[in-house]
Amino acid sequence: MMALLRRDLAIATRSGGAAMLGVLFFLAVVAVIPFGIGPDLNLLARIGPAILWIGALLASLLGLDRLFQADREDGSLDMLVMQDWFSLVFTVFIKSLAHWLATGLPLVLAAPLLGLLMNMGATSTGAVMLTLLVGTPAISFIGAVGAAVAVVLPRGGLLVSILILPLAIPVLIFGVSASYAAVTDPDPFWPPFMILSAIALFFAALGPVAAAAALRGASD
Amino acid sequence: MMALLRRDLAIATRSGGAAMLGVLFFLAVVAVIPFGIGPDLNLLARIGPAILWIGALLASLLGLDRLFQADREDGSLDMLVMQDWFSLVFTVFIKSLAHWLATGLPLVLAAPLLGLLMNMGATSTGAVMLTLLVGTPAISFIGAVGAAVAVVLPRGGLLVSILILPLAIPVLIFGVSASYAAVTDPDPFWPPFMILSAIALFFAALGPVAAAAALRGASD
Amino acid sequence: MQATATKLKGRRGDSVLFDNLGFTISRGEALVITGPNGAGKSTLLRILAGLLAADSGEFLLLGDDGAALPVLEFAHYLGHRNAMKRELRVQENLSFWKSFQRSDSGEGLSVDEAIDQIGLTGVAHLPFGYLSAGQQRRIALARLLVSHRPLWLLDEPTAALDKRSDRLFADLVRQHLEAGGLAIAATHQPLGLENVRSLELSGIHSAASEEVWA
Amino acid sequence: MQATATKLKGRRGDSVLFDNLGFTISRGEALVITGPNGAGKSTLLRILAGLLAADSGEFLLLGDDGAALPVLEFAHYLGHRNAMKRELRVQENLSFWKSFQRSDSGEGLSVDEAIDQIGLTGVAHLPFGYLSAGQQRRIALARLLVSHRPLWLLDEPTAALDKRSDRLFADLVRQHLEAGGLAIAATHQPLGLENVRSLELSGIHSAASEEVWA
């Protein structure tokens, strides 16, 4: 399974440059928001965490629709599906993890830079990083379900994103509220963060199982 | 060439009513935003144009990288390249156009509805529609170059993202700033809009030629 | 070890491709499936591999002690497509499959040995996408060697192979059979194997009679 | 009409696949290219089709009046891949190519006629992805019929075809030749054509000598 992780990462870094694309898109999002807000640095700092989170959520969608489609096209998917149920679920888990390492993690690492651009304080930036670190894997895991469903579709693209976005909303809600709680005083940081972690764990368990079920049904 | 346009549109619509998909995608993106930044209607109205533009950029990015790759994988690309230079450029133009019709146009048409949801005023919505109408084709055309380059490089290559997004970001920035200029009083709407139009025209001319050149060199 | 299919029925959409199909092969035996295009050879192989569900009937792999073995883990499936990534090197592709398809039933060859066996010494460092069609198919065959699995399910294994590679492939299968393996192959061309059983699919499809909706 | 290659040199990376290669075929003639895997057959065909640049030498198509015709517009190229969209119906795929590859050199068959000719009557409304490998290849062959082009460049046209379709294909090529067409095919299997010229690529590659970097 380490081999699968290594292979998917190798492909991601070699072709398309998923990591770069995600970070650049992220940057673009952060770059245009100030146009609307105007030069109000305070406001920027206030909505900064939300913007970073929204940007990260949207950037995670890039490449997600090809997660299994590419394997189907060259025939690898057959070999992945030819495993017992447990290994199949684990395979999906690993593939989602690889997707996260290639797209999600760079976003987390880029967050401090963007926090700077958004005039966010250190605490705030740290909180966003921490919540992104916990939250973006959840998006990859839940996204795997959409990607698995897309295997039977001639073309994934937008449809996958449409199917995934509503599911990712809880992650966003708690990610953002935990980030805010870290800076606004009366609200405690830990409760929303714990819920976020719980959701992430839940998705990490549910996503691969659901995606595996969809893949089993899809084979033709 | 009409046949090509029809085919590409047919493929796009096969995956579930392209026009409806664009609108749905946009709805999903917009629905996500208030969860992030909170239900403050004023703030929503202010960042509305930026959100619409970001949604449009994202929608274009999803699927753009496959513009030629899909044709290459099934062998159609050979037949597309087996044409004289002028027809090849025209073919690229048509394919980008089909991409825009399938992803960009629905977004333009959906903009008023989303403006309503984002609590944007009529002027603001109109300005966004106008800039999107001019700007999204530019993204498709410049994206075609990236897509063509992706085909060239046997291993995809980081170049694609590094190439497309930096070129697309000016479009995004002028689009957004023109939309804002239309509502904030001191700023004039026309200068940024003219620049946007100029960029769009430039890309519409340059994109297909550059992409065709890349494809000619690519064939292996 | 023994592979037995009983009363298999395969369907695509509303047409029954084959019904009441049965065979048994044991260690050292091969089965060649023939039939016109669209007869259902690939469908049959996918059903045997567990990638498609049979409409009815079953396919069992029995160990030497008579216990049923999971086909998923004891069979190699080689489909029309090669299951290799164009952007990765041959070496990377094969070692990925070697560790991904590791099995308890025995050790496979090393990647280099496998490449030698299919006669492509020296291509290990090339990206898979740089190979010619026949070379790609041969690398796909090398996948069968890098991890040992007793049952081979091969769908037109010799597509795009030149004559020398045809013979080379026949040798590989013969070695596999001699070592106690089993092979089931769908093909349009003689495989150059002796003593194989054969199964011919007629290509005449009947409509599914107990169609749910009708 | 006449197709002439003179002193063609084909290279992949640093190895020269063939050098000083020449041939001439005229109306009604076919050329069959053979050679082991990786010899350079596909490369040669792609060079002839204008999809790859030759290192040196040239390939010319001369009209009956001796004027050079653009190969791009007068040749059909059929590669290893079928150039069909899995998600579109057979009918849609073929009519797309019919109107996309419209040419002045003559009318092609209608889509339905072409499907009849390759013996797959009734599949027109199926998505291409639903067809079996051989059926897909036959639809790819039907593309050559829906728009008329005098020169056919075929890369392993009979891959995945059953025996009956092999003969059917041979008939199609024969008809094309009799109607004054030309054909160049790379293959590992006898095509069942009589009176064809043949060209064998050795598969022995030499290193590029006037290497720029050396």
Added chain:
Amino acid sequence: MSDTTISQGWFTSLANPTRFLALSGRILPYLATAAVLSLVIGLYMSFAAPEDYQQGITVRIMFIHVPAAWLAMMCYSVMAIASLGTLVWRHPLADVAAKTALPIGAAFTFLSLLTGSLWGRPMWGTWWVWDARLTSVFVLFLMYLGLMALHKAMDDPARAARPAAVLTLVGFINIPIIKFSVDWWNTLHQPASVIRLDGPTIHASMLYPLLVMALAYTLIFFTLHLMAMRNEIWRRRVQTMRRQAAQSIGGGA
């Protein structure tokens, strides 16, 4: 009829679409009559109900708004159960049930959004706020539309069944979100004009019309759903017969 291994029991008889058609055909008239009757009674009661001292006449919107919202969620729950049927028992009718519930559920969700907006304008002074409940209902609407798009994207219903079922089940997490997100949202600041749910606990004079209307909506849902299911069975039957006809004309390859 067939010797396949669908488990015995009461739903074996329902497993057969022909029998389902017969049975549903017999039930439908009664169901439809009951739906119309309860609707008439419910409408009468809701207009007979006294006006609310706070909300005035607009409180009458409640009698169509709340049942629509309930049905929107119930319909999704029906789909989720049907999806379980698809995944666990591979029951072909379960897929039909899940697929045909989609447009009906979308319609009810749309109605709850629309009547909510029409109520919100006089009550809150705005058509729409991005409040938790409103947004999560909006998300539910999106999910209905997304699933409809998914079904539309695949021409072979048999292949759409399982993936769509998986997705429906995963999307079920939105239902509790609709219920509970009000509390979660409190962590973010809220606009001043909020719905005063905690205000007047519903008085019996409003409770009864509401309950009758809810019953009417439920009956309407089941009537429409049964009809749509019958249509879908016919659609698949036609498709099957067409393909069989084409095959017998075209002959095998």
Added chain:
Amino acid sequence: MMSHEAFVFLSYAATAVTLAGLLVFILLDGRARRRELTELEAQGVRRRSKSAGGSS
């Protein structure tokens, strides 16, 4: 500003229109499907389960 009655009326009207539309759509769809079935049967395409009788 509309009167409150107007909002009530609009909501009831919209509900009526939507539900009626759904009903009409389903009715028309059903009619079209049954017409197709009778057409096919008139063309001599027969349902298997019918023609096969009770054989299992």
